[in-house]
Amino acid sequence: QVWLTESGGGLVQAGDSLRLSCAASKRTFNSYNMGWFRQAPGKEREFVGTIDASGTSTKYSDSVNGRFTISRDNAKITVNLQMNSLKPKDTADYYCAGDNVVGVPPPTASKKYDYWGQGTQVTVST
Secondary structure, three states: OOOOOEEOOEEEEOOOOOOEEEEEOOOHHHHEEEEEEOOOOOOEEEEEEEEEEOOOOEEEEEOOOOOOOEEEOOOOOOOEEEOOOHHHHHOOEEEEEEEEEOOOOOOOHHOOOOOOOOEOOOOOOE
């Protein structure tokens, strides 16, 4: 079992930046594709972005593409979400997730992920 723990959330103003981190409990995580998802109040969980196990391939939703960047540090068994030019519509609980299916591109569907963190709240004010 791999435990994932997000951190770095908070209250910021529109236009600010924030960096979220997701720490894993085991080095097994380094072989997982990882995803970030978010869920705003009263809305369904939505895809934000993914990074493959090697850290060389990323994919983003249209709503965050060009503003958010996912990276991973396998030495520290963490994955990061750098969020720039934040907007009020980015307000949500953010979750990292791990997919332990090896050798396939990271999925964008949340149901494909096996492991989830508890989430960290991001609030962007006007």
